[in-house]
Amino acid sequence: MNQCSPGTAEYSGAMIADLIRTYRHGGPLPRAFYCHPEVFAADMDRIWRRYWLYVGHGCMLPKVGDWLTWQVGTDSVVVVRTKSGEIKAFHNTCRHRGARFCNAEKGNGQAFSCPYHGWTYDLDGRLTTRTMKDFGVAESELGLHPVKLRDVGGLLFIALGDDPVDFDQAHADIAGRMKHQGMNDAKVAKAASYTVKANWKLVFENNRECYHCPTAHPEYIKGTFDVLRAMPSQVDRVARQTELANARFRAMGLDTGDAWSGMTGSYWRAHRTPLMEGWKTQSLDGTPVAPLMGTFRDKNQWSDGTLRTTVFPNFWQHASDDHAVATRIAATGPLECKIDVYWLVHRDAVEGRDYQLDRLMPFWQRTSEQDWFICEANQQGVMSSAYRPGPYAKELEANVQHFVDWYLGELGGKPPLRAVAGA
Ligand code: FES
Ligand SMILES: [Fe+2]
Numbered sequence: 001m002n003q004c005s006p007g008t009a010e011y012s013g014a015m016i017a018d019l020i021r022t023y024r025h026g027g028p029l030p031r032a033f034y035c036h037p038e039v040f041a042a043d044m045d046r047i048w049r050r051y052w053l054y055v056g057h058g059c060m061l062p063k064v065g066d067w068l069t070w071q072v073g074t075d076s077v078v079v080v081r082t083k084s085g086e087i088k089a090f091h092n093t094c095r096h097r098g099a100r101f102c103n104a105e106k107g108n109g110q111a112f113s114c115p116y117h118g119w120t121y122d123l124d125g126r127l128t129t130r131t132m133k134d135f136g137v138a139e140s141e142l143g144l145h146p147v148k149l150r151d152v153g154g155l156l157f158i159a160l161g162d163d164p165v166d167f168d169q170a171h172a173d174i175a176g177r178m179k180h181q182g183m184n185d186a187k188v189a190k191a192a193s194y195t196v197k198a199n200w201k202l203v204f205e206n207n208r209e210c211y212h213c214p215t216a217h218p219e220y221i222k223g224t225f226d227v228l229r230a231m232p233s234q235v236d237r238v239a240r241q242t243e244l245a246n247a248r249f250r251a252m253g254l255d256t257g258d259a260w261s262g263m264t265g266s267y268w269r270a271h272r273t274p275l276m277e278g279w280k281t282q283s284l285d286g287t288p289v290a291p292l293m294g295t296f297r298d299k300n301q302w303s304d305g306t307l308r309t310t311v312f313p314n315f316w317q318h319a320s321d322d323h324a325v326a327t328r329i330a331a332t333g334p335l336e337c338k339i340d341v342y343w344l345v346h347r348d349a350v351e352g353r354d355y356q357l358d359r360l361m362p363f364w365q366r367t368s369e370q371d372w373f374i375c376e377a378n379q380q381g382v383m384s385s386a387y388r389p390g391p392y393a394k395e396l397e398a399n400v401q402h403f404v405d406w407y408l409g410e411l412g413g414k415p416p417l418r419a420v421a422g423a
Helices: 013-021 035-048 168-178 200-207 234-253 296-299 362-382 397-410
Strands: 052-057 065-074 075-083 085-089 105-109 109-114 120-121 125-127 146-152 155-159 186-196 268-276 305-311 313-318 324-334 337-344
Touching: 013 035, 013 397, 035 324, 035 397, 052 065, 052 075, 052 324, 052 337, 065 324, 075 155, 085 155, 146 168, 155 313, 168 268, 168 305, 186 362, 200 296, 200 324, 200 337, 200 362, 234 268, 234 305, 337 362
Parallel strands: none
Antiparallel strands: 052 155, 065 075, 065 105, 075 085, 085 146, 109 120, 120 125, 146 155, 186 337, 268 305, 305 313, 313 324, 324 337
16 A cells, blocks of 8 residues: 555555444444544545635735645645735645645745746746746646635635535525625734644534533533423423524524524524523623624624534534634544634734624634544544443433434445455
């Protein structure tokens, strides 16, 4: 097997198929799914290069020539606002001898110049300058390799492969709800980056349930009904609050929702959720932390809810009426992810005057960091020789089961897995 890099390593289709057969429904995956290099190679091939990946918000590139780079596995992409104002994405590999031509996380410029032999590309990816002329291939044939990109209500999604899964329904569902949140008129107030020593699936499984919230998230559980909805003594209260919230949402022309974090599509959800009685936003005490955004700003009215958006395999966002917090995962190896968290506010909001970072950030900063800790603890425990998958809670971990079912279906699905010769 070629182990030169996790992103391009080949994998045995027979080995993956055997592993899938060892899975017992009703509990977590066997250990190999969380650590084996060949499973990681299959994940890259079957999931990360076929699905749509959140790469950033359009508002992160406000000016012509603003660009950002992002790395998944061994693939780096450049996302840039072109002269026409459109945002485009390209593979970050020079058409000469393949050097990565953008070597910072973000920047601004009117062209991309490769640091190796100086080939230059314009913002639309056209090769414009070569320092020598004796190549025998026309410049017009050597443009940067494009990456498919969709703007979904201000959220940018890319597809690394040539034949990604259908995204039309997800796009319409998410954009329809996102239009109220003001993502196009937002700015990043703060970003935080984390290296989390856990397989990307452990991170996503953790996101898919709140059974752990009373144990791990003392701040988060104060503001939501995630856990209360499953308690017999609280069912009526949650139903009443949801009804009140939905009446409020309807009156404001918003989509309605419930306290359940269910999926609205097969691999995505965009779900409006009521906050706890008396809470206006997801802050430590539920009081506002920034000026209103989007429709809420236009109407000068609070919905007292959040729009939760999730897209497998790398994105979730919680958008309150006054700010949004987006999470971007990049699988970087079998045992590691790089995770970026972005806090967004209205673009005119001024730090110190309209918002304070020490009030804006803690709710999701603490919750996120608590999650990274338990994800790493999960990885450590899964690596124990005594690890055996235990049972899922049927209701509170139903969304984890959904994620695992989706994952295994994609991993074992069609077109058939590529088998290594002799495997
Ligand atoms: S590899 Fe980029 S100019 Fe040679
Ligand atoms: Fe959590």
